[in-house]
Amino acid sequence: MSRYKKPTLDKDLDKISYMEEATTSLGRGLMAPGAGLLFIVLCGIVAGAYVLGAPSGGVIVAASAIGAYMALNIGANDVANNVGPAVGAKAMSLTTALVIAAIFESAGALLAGGDVVDTISMGIIDPAAVADTRIFTAAMMAALVSAALWINMATWFGAPVSTTHAIVGGVMGAGIAASGFSSVNWLMLSGIAMSWVFSPLVGGLVAAFFLWFIKAFIVYQDDKIAAARRWVPVLIAVMAGTFAAYLAVKGVSHVVTIELSTALVAGGVVAVLAWMVTRPLIARQSQGLENRNQSLRKLFAIPLVCSAALLSFAHGANDVANAVGPLAAIVHTAEFGDVAESVAIPLWVMAVGALGISFGLLLFGPRLINMVGRQITKLNPMRAYCVALSAATTVIIASGLGLPVSSTHITVGAVFGVGFFREWYTERSERRLDFLNEGEGGKAKRVRPVRNREEQARRKLLRRAHFMTTLAAWMVTVPASAMLSGILFFLMAAIL
Structure with a gap:
């Protein structure tokens, strides 16, 4: 039968098969960018219908697409x-x-995103420096483009960065290009710079503290289930009260102003109610569970899902202004002069921001979600709970x-804090070593010491490469977006 085989035809068929597979793979890779481009075009069309016949309609359409x-x-x-x-904890x-x-991002943006936004982001630029409508429009468009390009590049490299800092840098760079360094509120910028250090450091410390508490009072107890019945309702109550205060301070701040003291009181009331409700639920849920760590993780799964939803709602309410704030300012300037x-x-401007954030998450979000949840350090529901609460x-x-x-800085800093704490606790905690040497469930375990640097490096529980990449991206976000915005300002000013 082999004499009738046609090797040339077989090779040609194989080439066609390979070509079809490559085309399919390429098509899948282009689906998300194509859908994103379609959304941008549709937003431009909607804006064009809104400003049909207006003298500055072209500017509004371009700004809407940006x-x-x-x-x-x-x-x-x-x-x-x-x-x-x-996601990393598999909750x-x-x-x-x-x-x-x-x-929840869309709900936060549309329900609590606010009806009014400041045109000069966070008071960075003196309004008198950009009083001319043409200069102002060019500055806002340059800020939007530079921030979007920088965030796009950071996403490409797998670095979670602050979109607020990107737009702040964009506004600053455009303001400097428009009227010099004297137009910048350097005191405000110094406060933002302090947050670069403050927020990830405090986020990491708070997350490490809660993880230490869980390990000390639940994980390394002889009867884990009894300890969980005692402390898990308390931890859930703390989370519920904290998130109630968090939403009062951040989530609905654009709709109604709530003082911090009032928010804390409301959070305390919610915490007490949550403890009363969850105590019998945890007692019932923990019945029949084995005395092992895997059983404990089930008790934190539902609170973790709720925290992700609430964080998304608050994020949509606050960060939608980063996209629609400059756009709303451009629309107002074009319409009223x-x-x-x-x-x-x-x-329709708010809808552009809300839908854009949701579509961006669905189309391009999985890469960063996997990086934050799975690649920095290994997370389980208890560790992820510490990150969310932090x-x-x-x-x-x-x-x-x-x-x-x-x-962004707080959450990623909390993930890093959990990873560094795990390394410290694994190597130096006397409680953990005693627990392992005594044996879990009656079986003695021997803790093998680290014998060399190579083995010690292999045992690191946090990936240093992601830490350095993220830290570098944080440090250069404001200056990079500012420099790019300054260059784009002159281009925009020439076009407009």
């Missing part, structure tokens, strides 16, 4: 911090996380001190 691009990048990069730990699947985050310090946000706690602490902080 705002949609910015919103897509916020969803691709920033939202990963809210759901990444829960929910990636698909479930994407759906929950998209729903003046530069206002604060402007109303049209519903994010809310640190924001409340910063609000009390009057410091502007980044939710």
Whole structure:
């Protein structure tokens, strides 16, 4: 039979098969960018219908497309911090996380995103420096483009960065290009610079503290289930109260102003109610569980899913302004011909930001979600719980001190804090060593000492490469976006 075989035809068929597989693979890779481009075009069409016949309609259409691009990048990069730990802990699947985050991000943006936004982000630039409408429009467009490009590049390299800091850098660079260094509020920028150090450091310390508490009072107890019945309701109550205060301070701040003291009182009431409700539930849920760590993780799964939803809601309410704030300012300036310090946000502009963040998350978010949740350090529900609680706690602490902080820096700093604490606790904790030497469940274990540097490096529980990449991205976000915005300002000014 072999004499009738046609090797030339077989080779040709193999080539065609390989070509089809390559085409299919390439098509899959282009689906997300193609869908993102379609969304940007649709936003431009909607804006064109809104300003049909207006003399500055072209500027509004271009700004809408840029705002949609910015919103897509916020969803691709920033939202990963809210759901990444829960996905890494396997409390929910990636698909479930994407759906929950998209729903709550949109709800936060549309319901609590606010009707009015400041045109000069966080008071960085003196309004008199950009009083001319043409200069102001060019500055806002340059800030949007530079921030979006920087976030896009950071997402490409797998680095979670602060979108707020990116837009701050963009506004600063455009302001300097427009009227010099004297137009910048350097005192405000110094406060933002303090947050670069404050927020990730405090986030890491708070997360490490809660992880230490869980290990000391639950994990390394002889009867883990009895300890869990005692302390897990307390921990859930602390989370519920903290998130209640967090949402009061950050989540609905654009709709109604709530003092920090009032938010703390409300959080205390919610904590007590949560403890009363969860205590019998945890007692019932823990019945029949084996006395092992795997059983404990089941008790933290549902609170972790709720925390991811609440973090997404608060993020949508606050960070949608990064996309639609400059866009709303451009629309107001084009329509009324003046530069206002604060402007109303049209519903269609808010929809661009809300839908853009959700689509960006669905199309491009999985990469950063996997990086934050799985690649920095290994997370389980207990560790992810510490990360989520740290994010809310640190924001409340910063609000009390009057410091502007980044939710991205806090959450990622908390993940790093958990990883570093795991390394320290694994190598130096006498309680853990005694527990292992005595034996868990009656079986003695021998703790093997680290014999050389290679083995010690292999046992590191936190990937240093991700730590250095993220730290470098944080340090250069503001200056990089500022330099890019300054260059783009002259281009925009020449076009407009």
